[in-house]
Amino acid sequence: EVQLQASGGGLVQAGGSLRLSCLVDGFIVDDYTIGWFRQAPGKGREAVSCISNGGSATYYATSVKGRFTISADNAKNTVYLQMTNLKPEDTALYYCAADGRFDRFLRKSADYVGQGTQVTVSS
Numbered sequence: 001e002v003q004l005q006a007s008g009g010g011l012v013q014a015g016g017s018l019r020l021s022c023l024v025d026g027f028i029v030d031d032y033t034i035g036w037f038r039q040a041p042g043k044g045r046e047a048v049s050c051i052s053n054g055g056s057a058t059y060y061a062t063s064v065k066g067r068f069t070i071s072a073d074n075a076k077n078t079v080y081l082q083m084t085n086l087k088p089e090d091t092a093l094y095y096c097a098a099d100g101r102f103d104r105f106l107r108k109s110a111d112y113v114g115q116g117t118q119v120t121v122s123s
Helices: 102-106
Strands: 003-007 010-013 018-025 033-039 046-051 058-060 068-073 078-083 092-099 112-122
Touching: 003 092, 003 112, 010 046, 018 033, 018 092, 018 112, 033 068, 033 078, 033 102, 033 112, 046 068, 046 078, 046 102, 058 102, 092 102
Parallel strands: 010 112
Antiparallel strands: 003 018, 018 078, 033 046, 033 092, 046 058, 068 078, 092 112
């Protein structure tokens, strides 16, 4: 059974930082494109960031470039999203997700989507 366990969300003031973690159980992190979607109330799903299988490529939404960094720790089978200089518009439910194809992830499709972790940024 595949499980993507997201954690690390919380309430932070604008300008603050959080680190999201996605612990993967059921497959090896290095074998999939893994990353994060987010969804704010009343809005559609957004692909925030992902890292390709093998870690050769990364993607960041324009709105988070320069502020968010994605990384993978193969030994811990965990993917991290370091978020800095957070803004109120980053407030959303963040979902860890995985897909066999990098391009499909960018189209907001994923083979596996875990439970979300809430990120709330106050102004």
